[in-house]
Amino acid sequence: DTAVSQTPKYLVTQMGNDKSIKCEQNLGHDTMYWYKQDSKKFLKIMFSYNNKELIINETVPNRFSPKSPDKAHLNLHINSLELGDSAVYFCASSQESRGTGEQYFGPGTRLTVT
Amino acid sequence: ILNVEQSPQSLHVQEGDSTNFTCSFPSSNFYALHWYRWETAKSPEALFVMTLNGDEKKKGRISATLNTKEGYSYLYIKGSQPEDSATYLCALTIYNQGGKLIFGQGTELSVKP
Numbered sequence: 206d207t208a209v210s211q212t213p214k215y216l217v218t219q220m221g222n223d224k225s226i227k228c229e230q231n232l233g234h235d236t237m238y239w240y241k242q243d244s245k246k247f248l249k250i251m252f253s254y255n256n257k258e259l260i261i262n263e264t265v266p267n268r269f270s271p272k273s274p275d276k277a278h279l280n281l282h283i284n285s286l287e288l289g290d291s292a293v294y295f296c297a298s299s300q301e302s303r304g305t306g307e308q309y310f311g312p313g314t315r316l317t318v319t
Numbered sequence: 320i321l322n323v324e325q326s327p328q329s330l331h332v333q334e335g336d337s338t339n340f341t342c343s344f345p346s347s348n349f350y351a352l353h354w355y356r357w358e359t360a361k362s363p364e365a366l367f368v369m370t371l372n373g374d375e376k377k378k379g380r381i382s383a384t385l386n387t388k389e390g391y392s393y394l395y396i397k398g399s400q401p402e403d404s405a406t407y408l409c410a411l412t413i414y415n416q417g418g419k420l421i422f423g424q425g426t427e428l429s430v431k432p
Contacts, residue, residue, distance in 0.1 A: 209362075236418055248363070248408070250419040260417040295362065304412025305351045307365035308420060 208232050209311040211296050217317045218286055225282045226314045228296030234309070236260075236302040237279035239271060242293040242313070251294075254279050255302040286318045321345055323411050325423035332399050333431055339395045340426040342409030346390035353420060354383055354394055355408040363408060366394075399430040 209230045218224050230237060238261075239251040253261035257273040268284045283290060296311040324343045332338050344352065351370045355363040367376040372387040380397045396403055406427045410420035 238419070240420075245424070246406075247424060248410075248420070248422045250421075253417040253419055255417070261419050263419070299418055302418040303350070304416065304418040304420075305368060305370055306418075307353070307368055308418075309365070310362035312362050 209296055209298055209309050211294075211311040211314050213314060214312060215315050215317075217319065219319055220286055220288060222286050223282070223284045224286060224316070225280055226294055226296075226316070227278070227280045228311055229278050230296075230298040230309070230311075231277065232298055232300075232309060233277075234298040234300050235276055236299045237273065237276070238297040238299075238308065239279065239281050240295045240297060240310075242295065244292070248295065252279075252281075253302065260302060283316075286316075288318050291316055291318045321411065321413065321421050323409060323421050323423040325407075325409055325426050327426060328424065329427040329429070331429045331431065334400060336399050336430075337395070337397045338399055338428070339393050340407055340428075342392045342394070342423055344390050344392075344409075344411045344423075346387055348413040349387050349390075349411070350414045350416075351412045352385055352387075352392050353410040353412070354392070355410065357406040357408055357425065359405075366407075396428070399428070401430045401432050404428055404430045 252271045297308040299308045300306045354366040357363040369385040374385040406425040410422045
């Protein structure tokens, strides 16, 4: 059983489109995250949710809107896609939101905007 | 802006060599230091989480130490094997920041048979 899953794995789309990436965890964790791997391969936090509530929004453009329908899911919707949005997006989860627990990462979604 | 620095950026060793990497971080507001192992085409996998000054953790041939007063952590691999080839990431969490990980740029390890 996959602990943290993301769909799709690859996403190719044109500028201006709206797209969503889905994330699900079956670990029973309370906290979920979205990270972006930039062109220099740095992983940077975008959002953190705890029990369906947003607790971190790391100055991400408001074209990015996370949604957590329940604590096992954290989806990422991106409006009006731009070339600079091309990256690999990783979802992760952890038992708690204090930062002392391991985070479990999904396989990543490679987004290419043309 | 908090910076987490890792050195070296890359490392090439022979099978059987022991090696170590460094992670440097600002010690103010420190909450926890994480080490992750990231193999190509896979997702980052947690190795250790350390919270106390002087903490030492070990998993098989891999161990890590933490000095929160001077702001550094070392990761050691004893008797490197080709399957140890991966990027090793350290990440900092700071107090009351919702558990977000602040990652270093990683150390890419290549172990030749």
